[in-house]
Amino acid sequence: MSAPNCLRCLVRPSTAIPLAIPRQASPLVAPFAPFSTTTATAAKKEVKGHVRGGKKLVLGKFKKNKVESRVRPPGPGERKAYRKRITLSNDNAIQVPWLTDMGPGSLLDTANVAKVLALPEEVQDQLRASEAFKTTQSWKMFRKPSVLVRTETVDLMNRIQGAVEKRQTLRVAITGDKVAGKSMMLLQAMSHAYLNNWIVIHVPEAHELTTACTDYAPIPGTEPPQYTQPTYALKLIHAIKKANEKILAKTYTVSAHPELPQNIPANTPLLAIANAAKEADGAWAVFHALWNELTAQGANRPPILLSLDGLAHVMKTSDYRAPGFDRIHAHDLSLVRLFAEALGGGVQFPNGGAVLGATSRSNTPRAPSMELALAQREAEQRHADPAEVPQKDAFFRGYDERVEAVLRSVQVLRLGGVSKLEARAVMEYWAASGMLRAAVDEKTVTEKWALGSGVLGEMERASLLTMRI
Amino acid sequence: MVFIFGVNFHEQKLVKKALETFYALGPQTSDRILAKHFIHPRMKMGALPPKTLTALTAELSTMTIESDARRLLQDNIKRLRDMGTYRGRRHAMGLPARGQRTRNQIETAKSLNQVERRG
Numbered sequence: 001m002s003a004p005n006c007l008r009c010l011v012r013p014s015t016a017i018p019l020a021i022p023r024q025a026s027p028l029v030a031p032f033a034p035f036s037t038t039t040a041t042a043a044k045k046e047v048k049g050h051v052r053g054g055k056k057l058v059l060g061k062f063k064k065n066k067v068e069s070r071v072r073p074p075g076p077g078e079r080k081a082y083r084k085r086i087t088l089s090n091d092n093a094i095q096v097p098w099l100t101d102m103g104p105g106s107l108l109d110t111a112n113v114a115k116v117l118a119l120p121e122e123v124q125d126q127l128r129a130s131e132a133f134k135t136t137q138s139w140k141m142f143r144k145p146s147v148l149v150r151t152e153t154v155d156l157m158n159r160i161q162g163a164v165e166k167r168q169t170l171r172v173a174i175t176g177d178k179v180a181g182k183s184m185m186l187l188q189a190m191s192h193a194y195l196n197n198w199i200v201i202h203v204p205e206a207h208e209l210t211t212a213c214t215d216y217a218p219i220p221g222t223e224p225p226q227y228t229q230p231t232y233a234l235k236l237i238h239a240i241k242k243a244n245e246k247i248l249a250k251t252y253t254v255s256a257h258p259e260l261p262q263n264i265p266a267n268t269p270l271l272a273i274a275n276a277a278k279e280a281d282g283a284w285a286v287f288h289a290l291w292n293e294l295t296a297q298g299a300n301r302p303p304i305l306l307s308l309d310g311l312a313h314v315m316k317t318s319d320y321r322a323p324g325f326d327r328i329h330a331h332d333l334s335l336v337r338l339f340a341e342a343l344g345g346g347v348q349f350p351n352g353g354a355v356l357g358a359t360s361r362s363n364t365p366r367a368p369s370m371e372l373a374l375a376q377r378e379a380e381q382r383h384a385d386p387a388e389v390p391q392k393d394a395f396f397r398g399y400d401e402r403v404e405a406v407l408r409s410v411q412v413l414r415l416g417g418v419s420k421l422e423a424r425a426v427m428e429y430w431a432a433s434g435m436l437r438a439a440v441d442e443k444t445v446t447e448k449w450a451l452g453s454g455v456l457g458e459m460e461r462a463s464l465l466t467m468r469i
Numbered sequence: 470m471v472f473i474f475g476v477n478f479h480e481q482k483l484v485k486k487a488l489e490t491f492y493a494l495g496p497q498t499s500d501r502i503l504a505k506h507f508i509h510p511r512m513k514m515g516a517l518p519p520k521t522l523t524a525l526t527a528e529l530s531t532m533t534i535e536s537d538a539r540r541l542l543q544d545n546i547k548r549l550r551d552m553g554t555y556r557g558r559r560h561a562m563g564l565p566a567r568g569q570r571t572r573n574q575i576e577t578a579k580s581l582n583q584v585e586r587r588g
Contacts, residue, residue: 212509215516227507321504 086133087140094434095143104195107157114421116429118146126194129242131204132187142433148426153188164303164352171343171355175374176415178361179457186307186358193305199244206310210330212319228334234283241274247302254299257289297350304353306342311357315370315403331402344406369400373407417454436463471514474529480515484508493538539588546584
């Protein structure tokens, strides 16, 4: 049997090839065109040059060939967007059958303590618009974003509701241990507000206002000089507009605003004012007008919730510099000033509301005055012996009178560990979602509860965020 | 591309770093210039409003920077040399001026101690 190929020259035997090939014979087949679009003549040209055969001198052959990565490098802002993205749903998590949605009165009911409630879709969108969700919280593990109702939650919501009914403003500073759920308490207050059709203004990270990473400009004619942050104000207006669109459309202005980029006559929906902010330049004027309208006395306004996360950042001098190179106090930045005045009790909301400020235990600066003031208020709330109320250190100069003035009459809510009942509720939710692969019995609950001394974040770390199962 | 003081800068360059590219304008001075014009430290060149750009150029033109600062330096060395001081002579010879030994390790002095010092 003969081989299909000629063994010596690897040419397939064919009758078409004459045995003796003339030296300058015309090619038998059309020159090979690399692409279907390449013409035969173009392909012919490539063959024309002298092709050197044999060994070639290769320089640096011991150098490793650099492997050029063919992956497209991420575009500007892409990495940050990936880092900051909020995932609120996990399709792999099991749907919890007994999970109920939060209603307008759910967080006021003591029967809901130690229960996990889901956030309704609409509220999710509103919370997302006001950046209430954080990347450090484990929303991405569960099918539906849900929160544990704690004793403190119901207590705070009832206090807020009581104040609103009396048309007063509740002013609370939320403080507590690391990962104790301070931001989550803000989120719960915000969801309560959204469900009850209040207006919510939320500053998600106070450090964005004071660490000199957004532009600032002086307000002419203010003494001592105050500064606006136009870009941040614009961002805040957009967030307020997106989150509170329905209520703003139903609330009407009481006075005309000829100073705005668009002329706003009286009796126009507040949404029109919010829509007037198109560029950073006029953003502060718009925000100021919106704030004046929301706090206009005697007008029919919904209750207002003003909240800020990272209180320590706004209770000290900021990183901004005045023209004389002095540091600007955070309370001279107009947005912070507005919050500080409200927290200090200088603003009365027409239909009541709440001002909440949560401290943070991560990436937080020392604010000695704030720490002292909060400790003092806490001692006063306990009706402690006057000798036990912490006093200023006589040999320390870093106290700040402006901060003390703001925090002179706030209430303090200290968050610590949850009760075992609450711990069990949340662990049952984790297990029902398929995220905790253990039987939730007295032993497991006590174990995890003791590991984090009842602090929810620590329990989460011990049971959800570890690979040891 | 953004122009300040006749120099073209990329839009993504930090204003602070752009200012520091000028000779005799260091971190301290650039910080103060930023504060004077209400520019936050992380602002990029592309975000500067045109009004601030002209103000910056006007500010820089009143300062002793770039060739003015270099000339000042050279004048100081020339003055020392013309007075016939030891430091002036050492500069003229390209040798260390502050009592260092010259047996070895004088490359820095050789390159820097010149009457026509580059900067």
